[in-house]
Amino acid sequence: MGPLTRALTALAVAATTAAAPSPPAQALTWRDCGDGMECAKLDVPVDWNRPDGPRTEVDLARMAARDPARRLGSLVVNAGSGSSIQGVRDQPGVVSELTTWFDVVIIEPRGLGDKDSPALVQCPVRGPGIYGLVLNTGEKYWNEHARASAAYDASCRQVMGAAYAGLTSWQVAHDIEALRKALGEDKLRYFGNSYGTAYAQAxxxxxxAKVGRMVLDGVADHTRPSLERWLMDNALTQERQLGRFRDWCAEGCALGDDDAIEVYDDLLARVRRAPLPAGHRTVNEREFLLAVKTALTPPMWPALATALRQAAGGDASALAALVPQSDGSGPGYTTGLMLCHDYIPRVPGYREFLGIESRLRKAAPRIGWIQGRFQVARCLGVGKNPAYPPHPLRAKGVPPILISIGDTDxxxxxxxxxxMAAQVPGARVVRHGDGHAAYIMHGLYGLGTTCLRRHIHDYLTAGTLPPVQARCPGDLLAAIPRG
Structure with a gap:
């Protein structure tokens, strides 16, 4: 990177780390919308740098505090990818305990919204999905995937019009600030899960100066300017996940006394020689890798153990059933486009990617290296703008926030x-043995007030931080049947 390029990059980052002028607070009109919720619309500019330009609406939903006498104020929540409002409608238990103290106010990002809401954008063309680039190799398929993604992106741009320019976390962070003012809160209380942590970082x-108490669970790190370093974090974590699966299995699983990694290595060597028989079909190496990667999320560990045992015995049918479909990912929602604008605004060319993949494979040779294709497939062919590129976090002056990190996430x-946590001054980290979205999953599975949930509630209600180097057990992991 030459001096001019570095200077231009620095200017671009400076522009995206500065806040736009903040308008006066707006009044929100709440109406009953079923499932114990009230809904409202937040009217915002498409581009906060152009407050007098085109405008758009953001969906909100509120679950009122159960006891007004104990109410501590409003807590803004975003639960991550997909519609948070629809998710809470389907599974209110994931956040309902928070209404013991707060009005829980759910905010959607641009392009998403409640069912049948105009804010929920559906693009006419479906994306090509994120599995095909793992299953298919060669420059020809790479280019086909890029063309399919470009068509999907173009259709989203067409249907959204000017509003497409709002698909970055920089814009959503301004929406959250507008919501804070509309709620009349002096400081923002916020719970962000998964992609919701990207908005929190922004x-x-x-x-x-407006950060109050903020909880980040399942952090999506937006602080790696180098795509290769970001992919390496994904690859190394995935590689270690195989070891964590082996450790879990050692205490009892369908593999019996067999070491899970030894079974995996043997099957990998076999499938590289010839596809594994799977009933009326076979499983090739790429399908094997994708099946195992998909099932390395802890709730699927029992199924993975059974599939590996059966495959070792000569029938890979259960492994074949774990291979996800590669013909797209449902309606063409805009969620993935914001990820591209935030995390991968520039996808490397095919030859450049092969070099990155080679280094990933050297560092994470068993399974982690395929994360390169898995992640890049999300954005190959998507246009570069708008963009909010990853950069080191500049969060000076924020009060202590709470970050939850799962060993098996x-x-x-x-x-x-x-x-990311190391870049937040005064942040307190609580580590736990569970995987992604642990707070939400504990609520979903009705685990009650677990160690992790207790730490989060104590912090949000009283500002009490966990002890330094706090650790909680894998409460959800312990509930997984070993079968």
């Missing part, structure tokens, strides 16, 4: 979460 940088890699 908010801390843009509005540090390979969705938002725990290595990446640790990298």
């Amino acid at each position: 908010y801390m940088e843009l509005f540090p 390979d969705n938002t890699p725990n290595l990446a979460a640790e990298h």
